[in-house]
Amino acid sequence: xxxxxxxxxxxxxxxxxxxxxxxxxxxxxxxxxxxxxxxxxxxxxxxxxxxxxxxxxxxxxxxxxxxxxxxxxxxxxxxxxxxxxxxxxxxxxxxxxxxxxxxxxxxxxxxxxxxxxxxxxxxxxxxxxxxxxxxxxxxxxxxxxxxxxxxxxxxxxxxxxxxxxxxxxxxxxxxxxxxxxxxxxxxxxxxxxxxxxxxxxxxxxxxxxxxxxxxxxxxxxxxxxxxxxxxxxxxxxxxxxxxxxxxxxxxxxxxxxxxxxxxxxxxxxxxxxxxxxxxxxxxxxxxxx
Amino acid sequence: xxxxxxxxxxxxxxxxxxxxxxxxxxxxxxxxxxxxxxxxxxxxxxxxxxxxxxxxxxxxxxxxxxxxxxxxxxxxxxxxxxxxxxxxxxxxxxxxxxxxxxxxxxxxxxxxxxxxxxxxxxxxxxxxxxxxxxxxxxxxxxxxxxxxxxxxxxxxxxxxxxxxxxxxxxxxxxxxxxxxxxxxxxxxxxxxxxxxxxxxxxxxxxxxxxxxxxxxxxxxxxxxxxxxxxxxxxxxxxxxxxxxxxxxxxxxxxxxxxxxxxxxxxxxx
Amino acid sequence: xxxxxxxxxxxxxxxxxxxxxxxxxxxxxxxxxxxxxxxxxxxxxxxxxxxxxxxxxxxxxxxxxxxxxxxxxxxxxxxxxxxxxxxxxxxxxxxxxxxxxxxxxxxxxxxxxxxxxxxxxxxxxxxxxxxxxxxxxxxxxxxxxxxxxxxxxxxxxxxxxxxxxxxxxxxxxxxxxxxxxxxxxxxxxxxxxxxxxxxxxxxxxxxxxxxxxxxxxxxxxxxxxxxxxxxxxxxxxxxxxxxxxxxxxxxxxxxxxxxxxxxxxxxxxxxxxxxxxxxxxxxxxxxxxxxxxxxxxxxxxxxxxxxxxxxxxxxxxxxxxxxxxxxxxxxxxxxxxxxxxxxxxxxxxxxxxxxxxxxxxx
Numbered sequence: 077x078x079x080x081x082x083x084x085x086x087x088x089x090x091x092x093x094x095x096x097x098x099x100x101x102x103x104x105x106x107x108x109x110x111x112x113x114x115x116x117x118x119x120x121x122x123x124x125x126x127x128x129x130x131x132x133x134x135x136x137x138x139x140x141x142x143x144x145x146x147x148x149x150x151x152x153x154x155x156x157x158x159x160x161x162x163x164x165x166x167x168x169x170x171x172x173x174x175x176x177x178x179x180x181x182x183x184x185x186x187x188x189x190x191x192x193x194x195x196x197x198x199x200x201x202x203x204x205x206x207x208x209x210x211x212x213x214x215x216x217x218x219x220x221x222x223x224x225x226x227x228x229x230x231x232x233x234x235x236x237x238x239x240x241x242x243x244x245x246x247x248x249x250x251x252x253x254x255x256x257x258x259x260x261x262x263x264x265x266x267x268x269x270x271x272x273x274x275x276x277x278x279x280x281x282x283x284x285x286x287x288x289x290x291x292x293x294x295x296x297x298x299x300x301x302x303x304x305x306x307x308x309x310x311x312x313x314x315x316x317x318x319x320x321x322x323x324x325x326x327x328x329x330x331x332x333x334x335x336x337x338x339x340x341x342x343x344x345x346x347x348x349x350x351x352x353x354x355x356x357x358x359x360x361x362x363x364x365x
Numbered sequence: 366x367x368x369x370x371x372x373x374x375x376x377x378x379x380x381x382x383x384x385x386x387x388x389x390x391x392x393x394x395x396x397x398x399x400x401x402x403x404x405x406x407x408x409x410x411x412x413x414x415x416x417x418x419x420x421x422x423x424x425x426x427x428x429x430x431x432x433x434x435x436x437x438x439x440x441x442x443x444x445x446x447x448x449x450x451x452x453x454x455x456x457x458x459x460x461x462x463x464x465x466x467x468x469x470x471x472x473x474x475x476x477x478x479x480x481x482x483x484x485x486x487x488x489x490x491x492x493x494x495x496x497x498x499x500x501x502x503x504x505x506x507x508x509x510x511x512x513x514x515x516x517x518x519x520x521x522x523x524x525x526x527x528x529x530x531x532x533x534x535x536x537x538x539x540x541x542x543x544x545x546x547x548x549x550x551x552x553x554x555x556x557x558x559x560x561x562x563x564x565x566x567x568x569x570x571x572x573x574x575x576x577x578x579x580x581x582x583x584x585x586x587x588x589x590x591x592x593x594x595x596x597x598x599x600x601x602x603x604x605x606x607x608x609x610x611x612x613x614x615x616x617x618x619x620x621x622x623x624x625x626x627x628x629x630x631x632x633x634x
Numbered sequence: 635x636x637x638x639x640x641x642x643x644x645x646x647x648x649x650x651x652x653x654x655x656x657x658x659x660x661x662x663x664x665x666x667x668x669x670x671x672x673x674x675x676x677x678x679x680x681x682x683x684x685x686x687x688x689x690x691x692x693x694x695x696x697x698x699x700x701x702x703x704x705x706x707x708x709x710x711x712x713x714x715x716x717x718x719x720x721x722x723x724x725x726x727x728x729x730x731x732x733x734x735x736x737x738x739x740x741x742x743x744x745x746x747x748x749x750x751x752x753x754x755x756x757x758x759x760x761x762x763x764x765x766x767x768x769x770x771x772x773x774x775x776x777x778x779x780x781x782x783x784x785x786x787x788x789x790x791x792x793x794x795x796x797x798x799x800x801x802x803x804x805x806x807x808x809x810x811x812x813x814x815x816x817x818x819x820x821x822x823x824x825x826x827x828x829x830x831x832x833x834x835x836x837x838x839x840x841x842x843x844x845x846x847x848x849x850x851x852x853x854x855x856x857x858x859x860x861x862x863x864x865x866x867x868x869x870x871x872x873x874x875x876x877x878x879x880x881x882x883x884x885x886x887x888x889x890x891x892x893x894x895x896x897x898x899x900x901x902x903x904x905x906x907x908x909x910x911x912x913x914x915x916x917x918x919x920x921x922x923x924x925x926x927x928x929x930x931x932x933x934x935x936x937x938x939x940x941x942x943x944x945x946x947x948x949x950x951x952x953x954x955x956x957x958x959x960x961x962x963x964x965x966x967x968x969x970x971x972x973x974x975x976x977x978x979x980x981x982x983x984x985x986x987x988x989x990x991x992x993x994x995x996x
Binding site (some may be wrong): 393434526528529531532533534535536538539547550551623 | 674686687688707708709710713714717718719721722723724725735738757778782783786
Binding site for chain 2 (some may be wrong): 084088089091092093094095096097098099100102103104106107108109110111112114126142143166169170173174176177183185186187188189191192194195196198199200201202203204206207213221243246300301303304305306310318320323324327333336337340343344347351
């Protein structure tokens with residue numbers, strides 16, 4: 077049934093669509109289309125381009141099931157998991173202290189956290205390389221203190237890769253946790269204390285549950301990029317093979333684009349799966365803190 | 366809680382904060398310090414020099430990379446600024462059927478691994494014959510910058526009192542006039558801070574640039590990356606230091622803007 | 635009869651979750667102060683937004699001075715609004731806020747300045763012209779919002795709970811000022827509030843709304859003295875509502891009986907026939923208690939509690955049938971009845987209204 081103001085509403089809607097059009101075009105042509113193309117490439121036989129004449133196959137996906145490839149996935153997931161846990165253990169207390177600091181300090185602290193967040197991970201990891209090398213600051217200090225005789229070879233170890241990962245990702249944990257703690261009403265903790273809860277109990281029963289959304293967001297924001305990262309273990313040395321490295325090698329060394337595409341699609345699915353679980357758990361929009 | 370324990374807790378917080386911040390900044394500091402090291406390798410300290418910077422500025426390839434990076438950052442953040450802002454206004458002001466889909470797909474680059482997107486671009490561009498190089502760089506950088514502007518502006522729009530726009534309509538402003546007089550001035554700080562972040566992201570990007578650039582076009586982060594893969598040189602340190610400085614400025618500026626506009630809007634409600 | 639300025643005709647609105655407004659009609663006369671009164675969610679704000687054009691009615695027409703405005707966008711309607719949140723533009727100073735509408739009209743700079751100065755004087759804010767909205771107090775923002783809306787000399791000013799955010803004292807002061815402004819300028823006001831005291835104090839007429847309908851439209855006196863429905867009787871003022879059956883009618887008086895006893899009502903203002911069920915609303919301040927039985931009334935009750943209410947004592951009683959009532963009595967607690975005492979309720983039959991009956995004047 078026609079209502080008053082239908083024409084007006086239609087005009088408003090048209091304007092909205094017009095405004096959104098450029099973004100929709102970018103989304104369609106430069107996000108959806110490339111991903112669809114990768115999906116297509118992953119579904120045709122090795123060495124073929126994705127086109128009408130190509131032979132359809134699931135072989136590329138079947139190849140992933142080989143033990144050594146599965147191990148790569150497992151390695152990546154394990155590293156991502158450790159990184160997330162360590163980031164949480166270090167980042168949450170930091171975010172908590174930050175949110176409870178004075179007004180003036182909070183702004184400065186925020187800046188100090190955000191700056192590394194936006195600076196090149198590459199450059200920062202390079203800094204660690206300088207610190208950790210055989211004649212670097214850490215070895216020198218340890219030697220001067222008489223704790224060690226010969227330099228420890230930090231670079232290339234699993235620990236050094238993990239350190240670099242945590243270092244790159246921790247801002248993603250701190251920011252959402254901080255905003256969760258910051259938004260929390262601390263009279264609730266006072267109420268819990270008033271009702272007889274000792275500080276640790278008040279923390280476990282009030283603060284922690286109320287800041288869980290921030291923790292969840294932080295974990296997703298750390299875990300997801302960790303799975304896909306590829307140049308970190310390269311720079312730290314040590315040759316730890318991760319999904320990212322595997323995909324890059326398929327593209328640039330082996331030049332098997334179809335298999336590389338299949339690996340990428342699995343990676344995307346993995347990411348989508350994590351987001352789906354996150355959404356199911358009641359996760360909010362990620363992105364603004 | 367005893368007085369002693371309370372004092373302990375009061376001490377814990379600043380010590381912990383400082384410790385983490387030191388660890389956070391120590392590597393950055395190392396890069397900066399070693400950019401003044403006169404030694405050829407990144408090894409031991411061999412005295413102070415600024416020669417790496419002089420060399421850097423004398424290097425025509427570097428100058429080219431710098432020029433490319435700046436053009437790329439400015440153009441892609443400007444494009445993302447316009448497209449993302451329009452999109453945020455369109456999507457928050459009226460709901461049409463595919464709104465959710467557009468939003469999800471447009472913000473996807475923030476979520477999926479860069480590597481996947483990078484290879485997807487390379488595969489698609491080669492297949493349909495898009496020339497790699499500056500044009501491709503601008504298009505792809507704009508794509509991954511759009512979400513930063515979009516999300517910033519959208520959250521500001523949602524937080525804005527709808528009565529402000531209605532009041533302007535009520536006082537006689539046409540919808541376009543409301544956009545110009547009320548909406549845009551009020552979201553401008555978010556637009557600018559989104560664009561600053563975009564510029565920082567663009568100045569920082571290695572992975573996607575790596576895939577869509579041509580042999581003739583190179584950017585600063587790509588220079589750093591290739592330099593690091595071959596072990597790193599003090600010249601790369603100097604370059605990194607300059608990039609750090611630029612990003613530091615961009616972030617500081619965007620944060621200040623955001624804080625200022627937050628204050629203004631909050632106190633007005 | 636004065637000229638009808640605004641006419642709402644059979645307005646319907648549904649946001650997709652049930653009807654918010656179900657077929658409402660209202661005529662507002664030029665120069666009138668009409669209040670839409672109701673609890674939150676009753677549709678009063680939607681009604682206001684339909685008048686201003688910020689919302690469009692699904693069905694029905696909005697006429698202003700005889701002209702159909704139903705399809706006009708808000709910017710083309712000679713109607714202005716004072717928003718509940720004031721909606722002052724945070725990036726413009728006081729002067730620019732007030733001048734905004736005038737600038738849109740394309741007035742020349744000098745005329746705008748003059749008008750802005752007049753308006754700021756009118757709301758006594760001249761010395762704050764250069765301030766930003768964030769530097770003003772709630773009451774000051776309120777004044778600027780009013781000045782901004784009045785600057786355009788609207789035929790009709792809509793006010794959406796404009797005093798809602800102010801504290802009680804400032805609220806009372808602004809009530810007086812708003813009323814003064816309205817009289818002085820002769821502009822028609824449509825005012826929204828959920829505060830019945832505010833409505834009674836300020837309005838020429840009140841429209842009581844409930845779930846998207848008007849329960850009653852009338853002068854404050856009519857609404858107060860002759861509520862048309864039980865809801866209106868309960869929403870405005872404090873009262874006791876007695877439900878009983880008409881036993882007999884003789885001349886101007888009818889006798890009503892219920893499980894609590896029997897009492898007389900004024901039969902001139904309602905069509906009462908023996909056997910009919912009748913609801914009577916007795917205002918708390920008109921309800922009395924007596925220690926002796928009162929002729930005509932047979933309403934014995936037990937005192938539950940007596941409470942001092944500033945200038946008078948409120949006596950809470952339980953009637954014989956178990957119903958509760960409140961009466962206003964003595965000036966001092968010392969004279970009040972004690973809990974457990976037996977007292978008798980009474981009132982002046984001319985001052986109690988049969989719900990749904992006609993008003994005093996009619």
